[in-house]
Amino acid sequence: MTTETGPVPRTPLTRDRVLRAAIAIADGGGLGALTMRRLAEHLGAEAMSLYYHVAGKEELLDGVVDVLVGEINEVTGRIGRPAGGWQPAVRATVLAAREVLLRHPWAPRVLESRTRTSPEVLRYYDALLGMMRAGGFSYDLAHHALHALGSRALGFSQELFDPAAGADQPPDAALADLAAELPHLTGMVREIAHDDPGSTLGWCDDQAEFAFALDLILDGLDRLRAAA
Amino acid sequence: MTTETGPVPRTPLTRDRVLRAAIAIADGGGLGALTMRRLAEHLGAEAMSLYYHVAGKEELLDGVVDVLVGEINEVTGRIGRPAGGWQPAVRATVLAAREVLLRHPWAPRVLESRTRTSPEVLRYYDALLGMMRAGGFSYDLAHHALHALGSRALGFSQELFDPAAGADQPPDAALADLAAELPHLTGMVREIAHDDPGSTLGWCDDQAEFAFALDLILDGLDRLRAAA
DNA sequence: CTGTAAGTCTTACAACGTAAGGGAGGCTCC
DNA sequence: GGAGCCTCCCTTACGTTGTAAGACTTACAG
Known part of the structure; x- marks a missing residue:
């Protein structure tokens, strides 16, 4: 028997739909959950x-990056120039990018694993460069600045070890010997745990540390700019 | 027929031999070449x-990190305290680590992919902390300093895009539109290419940029130390 | 009605990490 | 000296991954 109403045609596949679904899956189950199947x-x-719609998994990830940084560009494009020159502008932009990430x-x-250069990342960098140029940076100093920021420009930074990650595993006997x-290191942990008792675990405020490092770099850059 | 001389017993497997072989393979063929088989x-x-000898691939990589950072610790342990206080000491240490990497x-x-905290990394951080403490840092400032350095402390930094990597692919028409x-960005590239003609490709001196950023951060930290 | 193109599916393969268990060699203990 | 055990290595096999090759379906143009 053939019914009049055939099978409902699913909303068709699209490159954009594919990319957004990929992001949704990674959001929900981590990067490991993102398989083609x-x-x-x-x-x-x-x-x-x-x-x-997508040449392969690598190209899929390239596309995901474009969508993601595109989202960042959209957000950062909306923040008006804050008063106070280049530094508040760059700071606000980077922190906004971080919020998205x-x-x-x-x-x-x-982001780190891409070899191809994303157009959206280029756009993002161009915006940062624009702020610095408007603030009086030479191209040369602005170039150094981008390198100095590195991944921090986009709102993340690599920590070599995450105390919070290791804090829940059993306090290994070998590790006690190591201490x-x-x-x-033990002195530092002891003192900070003393100042802020109740949380040896998660005692690093990532957001505060990120802002600290960001300002440290931006202040240094501004000094160089003023000296030039 | 059984021969008197049996099959030569290969040098036996050892955790250490396994780890070192893993490093050799990655050195020769990249990380993708490193499979258990x-x-x-x-x-x-x-x-x-x-x-x-190794619980699994993750544990293998943990071990590889230990060996690698162990190598760094060995190298950096040999450099005597340079004159001039904490800053030259930290600088020399980080640059030595970079050379190994x-x-x-x-x-x-x-390094980035590890979740477990490597004992060798802890040793490395402890050494850095020692230099800062000797230079008059409070634990609090030293803690901030480690965060500010991030992966740079161990001698590498994440670049969001590597101009050299994209430089050999054909200058895409779409990319020309994008420019x-x-x-x-185009202004910067043009000017720097003008100053140093002959190399649009590879126009970023990674080593110089790394040192620039490192010094920028160290100078900033020293200023904070002096102000405290 | 007949191409032709776009879009989707079926089938299949090689490579990966690794679970399960077998077996050889050497040690200790009766 | 034989029994049992521990150490170390191997064989086999499974599930999962990315994706190459190509057949099928649908829509539309001539």
């Missing part, structure tokens, strides 16, 4: 159907 | 034999 399933399709904790890892060899 | 083959063994271009990616939207 799961992505297809999420879209009510088969894995190989994705390849018509905080909603996608997996994003830094993807004896680390006088300064 | 290839690693075993390199050692004249079967893949599953590795699992007696430059011999293993895949290492940053591994029109990026006045500051």
Whole structure:
């Protein structure tokens, strides 16, 4: 028996739909959950159907980056020039970018892994450069500035170890032995735990540390600009 | 027929031998070349034999990090305290660490991907902390300092886009259109290419940029130390 | 009605990490 | 000296991944 009303045609696949679904999956289950099969399933399709809209997984991730940084550009494009020159402008932009990235904790890892240069990232850098130029930076100093900021320009920074991550595992006996060899580290932890009792765990305020480092760099740059 | 001289017993597998072979493979063929099967083959063994010495691939990479940072600690432990206080000491240490990492271009990616806290990394941080403490840092400021340095403390930094990487691909027509939207970026490239003609490609001196950023941060920290 | 193109699906493969368990060699203890 | 055990390595096999090759379906143009 053939019914009059055929199967409802799903909303068709689109490159954009694919990219946004990929972001949704990574948001929900982390980067490891983002596989071509799961992505297809999420879209009510088969894995190989994705390849018509996206050349492969690498290209998919390239696209994801574009969408993500595009979102950042949209946000940062809306913040008007704050008063006070280049420094508040750059600061506000970077912190806004960070806010977007905080909603996608997996994003830094993807950003770092790209080899291709994203157009949206270029746009972002161009905006930063514009603020610095307007603030009196030479191209040369602005160039140094971008390198000095590194990934911090986009709102994230790589921590070599995350005390909070290790804090929940059992306090290893070998690690206790090790602590004896680390006088300064243990001293630091002890003092800060003393100042702020109740939280040896999570005792690093990521946001405050990020802002501290950002301002440190921006202040240094401004000094160089003024000296030039 | 049984021969008197049996099959020569290969040098036995060892956790250390496994880790060092892993490093050798990554050095030679990149991180992608480092698979359990290839690693075993390199050692004249079967893949599953590795699992007696190493719990799994993640634990293998943890071990690789320990060996690598151990190498750094060995190198940086040998440099005597340079005259001039904490800043030259930290600077020399970080640059020495960088030199080691430059011999293993895949290492940053591994470092970043670890969740476990490496004992060797802790040792390294403790050494840095010691220099700062000796230079008059409070624990609080030293703590901020480590965060501000981030991955730069170990000698690498994440660049959001590597102009050299994209420089060899054909100058895309779409990218040419894009350039029109990026006045500051194109202006910067034009000027720097003018100052130093002959190399639009590879026009960023990574080593110089790294040192610039490092000094920028160290100078800023020293100012805070002096003000305290 | 007949191409032709766009879009999706089926099938299949190689490579990966690793679980499960077998077996050889050497040690200790009766 | 034999029994049992521990150390170390191997064989086999499974599930998952990205994706190459190509067949099918639908829509539309001539």
